[in-house]
Amino acid sequence: xxxxxxxxxxxxxxxGRLLTYAFHYxxxxxxxxxxxxxxxxxxxxxxxxxxxxxDSLGGQQMMSLGFVAQASQWIWPPxxxxxxxxxxxxxxxxxxxxxxxxxxxxxxxxxxxxKVARSVVHTVRTELFGALVRAPKVHLDQFSTGELxxxxxxxxxQVSGAASDALKTLLREGLTIVALVxxxxxxxxxxTAVFFVVAPAIGLVVHVVGKHFRRYSRRIQDSxxxxxxxxxxxxxxxxxxxxxxxxxxxxxxxxxxxxxxxQQSLKLAFVQAASTPIMQTLLALALGALFWFALDPDVLAxxxxxxLVAFITAAAQLGKPIRTLSSIQSIIxxxxxxxxxxxxxLDTPPEIDQGEAKLQVVKGKVEFNCVDFKYPGAQAxxxxxxxxxxxxxxxxxxxxxxxxxxxxxxxxxxxxxLPTSGDILLDGENVQNIGLxxxxxxxxxxxxxxTIFSDSVAANIALGGMSxxxxxxxxxxxxxxxxxxxxxxxxxxxxxxxxxxxxxLSGGQQQRIAIARALLKQAPVLILDEATSALDTxxxxxxxxxLDATREGxxxxxxxxxxxxxxxxxxxxxxDDGKVVAQGSHKQLLETEPLYRxxxxxxxxxx
Ligand SMILES: Nc1ncnc2c1ncn2[C@@H]1O[C@H](COP(=O)(O)OP(=O)(O)OP(=O)(O)O)[C@@H](O)[C@H]1O
Ligand SMILES: [Mg+2]
Numbered sequence: 055x056x057x058x059x060x061x062x063x064x065x066x067x068x069x070g071r072l073l074t075y076a077f078h079y080x081x082x083x084x085x086x087x088x089x090x091x092x093x094x095x096x097x098x099x100x101x102x103x104x105x106x107x108x109d110s111l112g113g114q115q116m117m118s119l120g121f122v123a124q125a126s127q128w129i130w131p132p133x134x135x136x137x138x139x140x141x142x143x144x145x146x147x148x149x150x151x152x153x154x155x156x157x158x159x160x161x162x163x164x165x166x167x168x169k170v171a172r173s174v175v176h177t178v179r180t181e182l183f184g185a186l187v188r189a190p191k192v193h194l195d196q197f198s199t200g201e202l203x204x205x206x207x208x209x210x211x212q213v214s215g216a217a218s219d220a221l222k223t224l225l226r227e228g229l230t231i232v233a234l235v236x237x238x239x240x241x242x243x244x245x246t247a248v249f250f251v252v253a254p255a256i257g258l259v260v261h262v263v264g265k266h267f268r269r270y271s272r273r274i275q276d277s278x279x280x281x282x283x284x285x286x287x288x289x290x291x292x293x294x295x296x297x298x299x300x301x302x303x304x305x306x307x308x309x310x311x312x313x314x315x316x317q318q319s320l321k322l323a324f325v326q327a328a329s330t331p332i333m334q335t336l337l338a339l340a341l342g343a344l345f346w347f348a349l350d351p352d353v354l355a356x357x358x359x360x361x362l363v364a365f366i367t368a369a370a371q372l373g374k375p376i377r378t379l380s381s382i383q384s385i386i387x388x389x390x391x392x393x394x395x396x397x398x399x400l401d402t403p404p405e406i407d408q409g410e411a412k413l414q415v416v417k418g419k420v421e422f423n424c425v426d427f428k429y430p431g432a433q434a435x436x437x438x439x440x441x442x443x444x445x446x447x448x449x450x451x452x453x454x455x456x457x458x459x460x461x462x463x464x465x466x467x468x469x470x471x472l473p474t475s476g477d478i479l480l481d482g483e484n485v486q487n488i489g490l491x492x493x494x495x496x497x498x499x500x501x502x503x504x505t506i507f508s509d510s511v512a513a514n515i516a517l518g519g520m521s522x523x524x525x526x527x528x529x530x531x532x533x534x535x536x537x538x539x540x541x542x543x544x545x546x547x548x549x550x551x552x553x554x555x556x557x558x559l560s561g562g563q564q565q566r567i568a569i570a571r572a573l574l575k576q577a578p579v580l581i582l583d584e585a586t587s588a589l590d591t592x593x594x595x596x597x598x599x600x601l602d603a604t605r606e607g608x609x610x611x612x613x614x615x616x617x618x619x620x621x622x623x624x625x626x627x628x629x630d631d632g633k634v635v636a637q638g639s640h641k642q643l644l645e646t647e648p649l650y651r652x653x654x655x656x657x658x659x660x661x
Pocket of ligand 2: 462583
């Protein structure tokens with residue numbers, strides 16, 4: 055259990071869960087395991103070969119002691135050859151065969167374990183992405199885009215280390231140790247027992263070092279999040295950075311994030327670099343003791359020269375696997391730290407979608423009943439006690455000062471956030487009782503910050519569920535959104551690829567593509583959040599008439615800043631400080647509401 059943190063999962067649970075991903079690739083794991091068994095047996099038998107070589111010098115009767123010698127004589131009986139003549143051929147042949155077998159085992163073990171690793175990365179990354187795109191906005195709002203990017207890229211790679219590289223090393227070196235120690239036990243168990251005296255000391259080192267590794271790994275991970283965050287933010291806002299002379303400011307932020315990463319990585323490297331020599335020293339002490347006992351005349355009497363050398367060779371060979379095992383601990387701890395973080399994301403329940411109701415024909419009556427909403431972590435409600443009712447087919451202009459809660463209101467309607475209290479109804483049905491996908495099918499939404507994907511213009515208009523739309527329908531939607539003309543002027547018209555975030559299009563053009571997208575959907579409820587603010591007066595007038603035509607038979611919410619839009623609406627919702635202060639026609643509000651009059655005087659543009 056990692057103390058001092060809120061995590062309640064134990065390492066075993068964590069590792070167990072990580073391994074379940076690897077266990078999906080059973081056959082690769084088995085092949086890899088077999089490969090490493092062959093590899094470690096090869097190691098032991100190569101030690102055993104020294105016994106064959108040495109004992110052959112002692113004549114025929116000594117030669118039958120080792121495994122390799124016995125196997126060799128069984129396969130190819132020596133007949134009347136002298137022991138040295140026989141060994142002269144058999145030892146080199148056995149050495150080559152054993153080395154080849156060991157090499158093959160190493161290849162199979164490594165390759166198939168890598169196959170498992172890459173598959174685990176792919177699966178975990180895909181699941182993580184899936185969890186993120188399904189997570190509620192209140193959850194995602196806690197992280198910057200950079201931090202989320204770093205989870206999907208850096209953290210997942212760390213997990214792959216623990217799930218595979220570590221597993222590979224654990225298998226290869228663990229099996230080698232098991233094989234070598236078994237062989238030593240077989241040759242002389244009392245002598246081998248000396249080795250186990252240092253086991254508790256090694257265990258203690260592993261434990262202490264592991265704790266440090268985990269702490270530094272978490273910090274390295276967080277600092278990678280900051281590095282990505284600063285990079286993503288600075289590059290996205292490069293224009294502002296340059297105009298306001300913030301280049302050195304963001305460079306400093308970057309340097310400090312990256313510097314912290316370096317510092318923590320160095321701490322990790324320090325512990326890692328220190329732990330290996332400590333282990334080696336412990337091992338050297340054990341080896342020293344071993345030799346001291348081994349050269350005891352009583353013990354010597356029990357050994358043939360060959361088996362003594364074989365024993366010492368095997369003991370000396372233990373050094374490398376133990377050293378390697380101690381070095382993978384950092385990989386395991388990094389992986390576990392990352393897995394902890396990834397599993398938190400994977401365990402985040404997706405957006406609440408418990409309703410099963412399906413509306414047959416959606417008319418588009420929208421009601422808010424005493425709706426309150428507070429952003430997590432905020433002091434006050436962003437929306438307080440909002441109640442209103444909109445008849446099907448009406449157009450409502452939502453008007454109010456900046457920060458009065460207009461965007462929040464329409465986001466609640468889109469179910470991006472759930473009301474803290476109160477109900478929202480569509481055609482008399484509480485929207486939370488309606489299946490989420492079915493509900494969103496009834497909405498088209500042009501958000502305040504629109505998104506253009508790196509794809510063709512046509513694909514950007516016919517997004518997601520509309521991807522099968524006929525080209526004529528796409529063109530018609532673009533026509534209505536006043537986008538057709540500039541699209542036709544693009545190099546490849548509707549097939550022009552537009553870059554990341556609409557690179558190559560003006561703000562108004564991007565907005566018109568987003569409007570075309572919304573119009574193509576032909577949904578019963580249309581929401582436009584300041585959809586016309588980036589347009590010139592002429593385009594706006596044209597879109598206004600398009601909206602007039604398309605709003606027939608659908609309920610439309612327009613967060614409006616323009617007099618023309620507001621005047622043509624059936625009713626106006628006047629918002630202030632998170633409340634709806636009045637609802638009525640433009641004329642009525644002008645007469646009765648001083649706030650409305652003052653907004654009107656400013657031309658409704660309050661920014
Ligand atoms: N993700 C968020 N987390 C916390 N508070 C938020 C969040 N988004 C908005 N707010 C707060 O909620 C209030 C209402 O914001 P909202 O975006 O709804 O205003 P608005 O009326 O759309 O303003 P504008 O006309 O400037 O777009 C503001 O005080 C704002 O600070
Ligand atoms: Mg807004």
